[in-house]
Amino acid sequence: FRINEPMDTWLTLHTSYRDIAKVFTKVDLEAIRLEKMINNSNYRYLYLGETEGLFGGVYHTFNRNIHLVKEAQARKLMNEIGIYTVLIGVDGATTRDKTAFVPTVVLNNGQGIVLDYFYHDPIKNGALSNDRLVPYVQNWLDLFNKRWGIRHTQRIEMIYDSASADLRLVCAYRLPKRYVHTSYSQKNIVQMAQIMQNAFSRNVLYILDDNGIFNYVTNRKEYYFHPLVTQLESVIWDEDGKGFDKMVENDVTDALTYSIAFYFKNPNAIYFPKLKDYYERSDE
Numbered sequence: 001f002r003i004n005e006p007m008d009t010w011l012t013l014h015t016s017y018r019d020i021a022k023v024f025t026k027v028d029l030e031a032i033r034l035e036k037m038i039n040n041s042n043y044r045y046l047y048l049g050e051t052e053g054l055f056g057g058v059y060h061t062f063n064r065n066i067h068l069v070k071e072a073q074a075r076k077l078m079n080e081i082g083i084y085t086v087l088i089g090v091d092g093a094t095t096r097d098k099t100a101f102v103p104t105v106v107l108n109n110g111q112g113i114v115l116d117y118f119y120h121d122p123i124k125n126g127a128l129s130n131d132r133l134v135p136y137v138q139n140w141l142d143l144f145n146k147r148w149g150i151r152h153t154q155r156i157e158m159i160y161d162s163a164s165a166d167l168r169l170v171c172a173y174r175l176p177k178r179y180v181h182t183s184y185s186q187k188n189i190v191q192m193a194q195i196m197q198n199a200f201s202r203n204v205l206y207i208l209d210d211n212g213i214f215n216y217v218t219n220r221k222e223y224y225f226h227p228l229v230t231q232l233e234s235v236i237w238d239e240d241g242k243g244f245d246k247m248v249e250n251d252v253t254d255a256l257t258y259s260i261a262f263y264f265k266n267p268n269a270i271y272f273p274k275l276k277d278y279y280e281r282s283d284e
Helices: 017-023 026-038 040-046 071-081 130-148 165-174 189-201 227-234 251-264 267-271
Strands: 083-091 099-107 112-114 118-120 156-161 179-184 205-208 212-215 220-223
Touching: 026 040, 071 099, 071 112, 071 205, 083 165, 083 251, 099 130, 099 251, 112 251, 118 130, 130 165, 156 165, 156 251, 165 179, 179 251, 189 205, 189 251, 227 251
Parallel strands: 083 156, 112 205, 156 179
Antiparallel strands: 083 099, 099 112, 099 118, 212 220
């Protein structure tokens, strides 16, 4: 359409929801108005029929200028609002794929903050069996709980990719009973992606900007390396629009999605503790 629109030899017709607005209910129109306000790019795509500049990004509602927070801001929110629960999404592998444990602290007002996560690249740092990898995970968990003051009695849900059965069993055997291990089965890629999109568009989910990540296998900080943010900004749909492009890495975003979809697949949770159209930004 965009290619032929300026050509006199083609008749191009661009329609949008406005052309059939009279058939919508007031509830429909209010939903469209709200989408325009909180998720403008999706509004332009879904209701105005625009595609230019969207590029098929899966997590297009993520905005680093809004959803990245520094440690001081994360601590302020956790101290003032309080911790409701802790979720850890897990995407495991032992060969070429990466292994990621991504923790989200859900606050008492329902908003979540993704904190420092565990990430292992077997190509860069060597392939490890799950038995050899889990001690590094244990070290990360010990330091994570100490850094953020997570109570020893706090129940922590760990949600695994259904394909990571061996890693789940090893963790269940090695880790204390406070960690509850669940497999995310019956995955619906499109539905799970929509849950993530909604979480960012309603400012329910924030991510710690820690100037990089700590590599627990090499025991050193990798500055300015944040694979979660990189993948949130680069994962795209495949040609059918029913899965992700296999050429783009999505290990860390998948790990985050398992925990977020596990919690927010209950539609009411995204409006927790009371129904809200969307949350104000954390700095407001």
